[in-house]
Amino acid sequence: MNEQDTGMSSLDEIVDIFELLEDWDQRYQYLIELGEGLPPMPEELKTEANKVKGCMSQVWISAYGDPDDPARTRFHGDCDTSVIKGVLALLIQLIGGGTRKEIEALDVDELFSRLSLDEHLSPNRHLGVYGIVELMKQQARELQGTGANPLPRRAEA
Numbered sequence: 001m002n003e004q005d006t007g008m009s010s011l012d013e014i015v016d017i018f019e020l021l022e023d024w025d026q027r028y029q030y031l032i033e034l035g036e037g038l039p040p041m042p043e044e045l046k047t048e049a050n051k052v053k054g055c056m057s058q059v060w061i062s063a064y065g066d067p068d069d070p071a072r073t074r075f076h077g078d079c080d081t082s083v084i085k086g087v088l089a090l091l092i093q094l095i096g097g098g099t100r101k102e103i104e105a106l107d108v109d110e111l112f113s114r115l116s117l118d119e120h121l122s123p124n125r126h127l128g129v130y131g132i133v134e135l136m137k138q139q140a141r142e143l144q145g146t147g148a149n150p151l152p153r154r155a156e157a
Helices: 011-020 024-036 082-095 100-104 108-114 123-143
Strands: 059-066 069-079
Touching (some): 059 123, 069 082, 069 123, 082 123, 100 123, 108 123
Antiparallel strands (some): 059 069
């Protein structure tokens, strides 16, 4: 099944899949397979602006408008480590195709808790996943900003 075609998956659906897998070796394998299934990210999108800050892995995310519904956002993504690439694929599956409001509503803590990722990813990996989600939300805000102009980026203090 291609997440680009089906739109958003629910967290409940993803939790159900995780619960079918008997142990964490199988869950890691599932994440790796999800990552391997990500469509290739165009090299020209692997820019500093699309690179996730604060992540131990090299991770890139790039939002683009859904060609069939401009109110929805899709994502290209890539990562140089297999498990985090799988988490990235899971996030794209979870919120790719969402509206700005749906993307903003993603609760990373709930995701960690319901999938038991909080127990099986290191604290540094947690920070990286928070960084991935924050960049996805930021890009969705910019892409789906009010009117034709994206929201301006603020300089961080």
